[in-house]
Amino acid sequence: MxxxxxxxxxxxxxxxxxxxxxxxxxxxxxxxxxxxxxxxxxxxITKDRIRQLIEDQWGLDLIKSWNAHDWYHMPGRCGAKLAAFIGARPGEVVCADSTSVNLFKLLAAALAERPDRTVIVSEKGNFPTDLYIAQGLTGMLGRGHELRLVESDAELDGAIRDDVAVVMLTHIDYRSGRMHDMAAVTGRAHEAGALVLWDLAHSAGAVPVDLNGADADLAVGCGYKYLNGGPGAPAFLFIAERLQDRIRPPLSGWMGHAAPFDFDWSYRPAEGIGRNLCGTPPVLSLAALEASLDTMADxxxxxxxxxxxxxxxxxxxxxxxxxxxxxxxxxxxxxxxxxxxxxxxxxxxxxxxxxxxxxxxxxxxxxx
Missing domain, CATH: 3.90.1150.10 (Aspartate Aminotransferase, domain 1)
Structure with a gap:
């Protein structure tokens, strides 16, 4: 007792x-x-920020707010603030879409970056949406891609072979709370020539994360859990600076264009992490997320x-x-x-x- x-x-x-x-x-x-x-x-502060945005910005300045109140740069600005929580540089993170959509974007990009490899490695106990996205993507591609699932660390080590394009893992298990050794797993994958995609949904804002210290390639995460961004808050994605020019977004929307307001008929990706934006940013949701990131900044x-x-x-x-x-x-x-x-x-x-x-x-x- x-x-x-x-x-x-x-x-x-x-x-x-x-x-x-x-x-x-x-x-x-x-x-x-x-x-x-x-x-x-x-x-x-979230309540005041949202009230101010609705009444003083949207209500009074309407469309002018995209420039007058810098709505346009909110995805990158939030990403730069969030980067401090995950051991990334400001230009390596952008806030957009949902975790599931960002998983699709980065998983598809990883497979394209390793065109001679066909295997995605993950865990049977991974969060279901991660597995569903991988299953849907491999089925859609129809090129013999395979989702290889493991149940233990020993199986994981053995599953990372020279046919693996990307290892997709959740850093902290959503049921048990077990935490992977990010640096060790990333190093093992790199030895085999594979990329690693980390899901930080249960890590960001909860535990210290050092993506650059672990030499991580890709990561996603949500804004509504430990980052306190509100129900359905925008998610985020990370791409290591060394990979950004090689990653071509599979969802090439107008906000990821090099000059979206030129309304060019041909897609040209923006420089850096911004090319991974797709549609118009959800300003109200981003404002709530940014308020929380400011609350937690110190x-x-x-x-x-x-x-x-x-x-x-x-x-x-x-x-x-x-x-x-x-x-x-x-x-x-x-x-x-x-x-x-x-x-x-x-x-x-x-x-x-x-x-x-x-x-x-x-x-x-x-x-x-």
Whole structure:
């Protein structure tokens, strides 16, 4: 039985260097919110930013706002701010579309970049949309491409051979929270001549990420989870600077054109990361995402990581002592290979979660 008391935990709270961040978010009193992995909280400044954009910009300046308020550059501006959270340079990230659409764009581009290879490697436990996009793309291409799925790290190492064009993995598993060694996997893929596409949906804003330090090639992620950009917030994509001139976007929309307002009939890709834009940017959604990125701009991700691990360790200790004998099984790693979540399995997991939610403790349930 744990010897921890409520006073012990209050003492930890008193010394928490991140306590000031709580005041920047609009969370209901009496609620314990543990579901930032599905939808992040609302930053206070987001409401004012959106109100100002609607009333003062759209309402008063109408079409002039694209230039007067710089709506036009919002995808790149948000990308530059987001880059700091994932170890990228400002010119390597752009915010646009959804994670699924960006997966399609980068996966198709990776296959085109390795035309003599036909295999995509991923995990059976990957988030379903990643696998669905790969299945749809290989079927559409009709050139004998194959999605090779593995179930363990040992299988992953053996699956990366000289027929592999791209390895597509989610950095942190959405169910267990297990975290891949990004640098090691990327290095292994590069040894075999393959590219790597990382899904950072459960990483960006939650754990320190160093894409350039890991020599990463490509990455995608969403803005509505730990980045707190709001429901359906724009996603982001990353392309390493060394690859940008070689990547030709498969969805060559007008916003990715070198001169979109020339209305040229022939597509010419823009320079740099901007060529990966497609349609007209969703200004309201980007404004909400940018407000959150500004809210978090001074956040020390090393401190976030330290607190995350401490909270996770504490939660595991309390569940395993106070709920011993009640059928709970830890499925998350106990050590620092755990991301920013703790997951327990239970035969009655769904009704247990519904009961917690009814008691204003908001967690998450994932089948199976």
């Amino acid at each position: 744990t010897t921890l008391t409520r006073d012990d935990l209050l003492q930890r709270d008193a010394g928490d260097p991140l306590a000031r961040m709580r005041e920047r978010f609009d969370l209901p009193d009496g609620m314990i919110y543990l579901d930032g992995n599905s939808l992040g909280a609302l930053p206070h 956040l020390d991700m090393a401190a976030v990581r330290a607190k995350s691990l401490a909270l996770g360790d504490l939660f595991i200790e309390l569940v395993e002592t106070r709920c011993a004998g009640h059928g709970f099984t830890l499925v998350s790693p106990r050590d620092a290979t755990r991301g920013s979540q703790v997951s327990f399995a239970h035969p009655e997991g769904f009704p247990i979660m519904q009961a917690l939610i009814a008691g204003h403790v908001i967690g998450d349930f994932r089948a199976p």
